[in-house]
Amino acid sequence: RIEVCGPDAAIFxxxxxxxxxQALDSGQGHASASLVPKAHxxxxxxxxxxxxxxxxxxxxxxRQALGEHLEKYHVSEDLQIADHTEESAFLLVQGPRSGSLLQRLWPEEELPSQEHAIRPFGPGGEDALIVRRSETGESGFLLVGTPEGIxxxxxxxxxxxxxFDHVEISAEVFEILRLEAGVPRWGEDMDETQILPETGLEQQAVSYQKGCYLGQEVVARVKTYGAV
Known part of the structure; x- marks a missing residue:
């Protein structure tokens, strides 16, 4: 969980x-990536x-590699980059009845409706969040909060x-569901030796209409010519 705030956060x-x-409104989100200049x-x-x-x-x-990467290119922009992973806990709630379950337990909370949408989530503690996120091929949510809140x-x-037919699954079962849903995982399906188009994520994680970003030239070349 890395957070970036300040007047220049969006531009950076x-x-x-x-x-x-820059196309995101408050409460929205999307898949994305950070690349080195050669698109790895x-x-x-x-x-x-x-x-x-x-x-x-x-x-x-x-998180460490990403934080260091962002700091490397943070020169004079008016912003702050903070890694809150250590003080955060995470919980995935997946399945077609996940929304009904959460709404039954916390009727006062408004749940995000679109994939990657985000909202504050009071029951999770200070600065807790709920994200609409599917990791198993079914609808679901990612809850982010304090360890005590989660x-x-x-x-x-x-x-x-x-x-609600709730079942807690093991890491092994989750891995099977993830693979069946085609959700790639760092260290298993991709790493820093690959360029983004080799992962299959460019369909969700790349805008071909935006301005320049690190690695854009290589990504655009692969899309246009089918090769680096």
Whole structure:
């Protein structure tokens, strides 16, 4: 969980990521990536806009590399980059009844309706968030909050689970569902030796209409000519 805030945050992220940051309204998000100039991957993630900041959510194993990459190209822009991964906890709630379950437990909370949409989520603790996110091929949500807040949410879901056919799955089962859904994972399906078009993510994570960003020339060349 890396957050970027400040007057120049949108312009900076627009130049450092593959998707169209400036097209996002508050509460919206999209798949994106950061690349080196030759288009090799630094990290893939979802990027979300809130009223006062942008939130990048990706594989925790790449947070240091991504943070260092952003800081490297942060020169004079008026912004702050902060890594909040250590003080955050994450919970995936997936399946066709996930929204009904969360709405039953927290009727006062408005759930995001579009993929990658984001909203504050009070039950998760200070600065907690809920993101519409599918990791298994079915609709679902990613909850981001304090460890205490997420633990409390998980406890309430367990209590209500029987009414919604709730099942907690192992990492092995999740891996099977992820693979069946075609959701790539860092270290398993892609790494820094690959260029973005080799991952298949360019359909969701690239805007071909936006201005320049690191690696754009190579990505555009592959789209136009089918080769580097």
């Amino acid at each position: 992220l627009h130049s450092q990521t593959t998707n169209d940051v 991957l630094v990290a893939t993630y979802s990027l979300h806009r809130l009223e006062d900041r942008y939130v990048l959510l990706g594989d925790s194993c790449r 633990q409390e949410i998980q406890g309430r879901i367990r209590e209500a689970g029987p009414d």
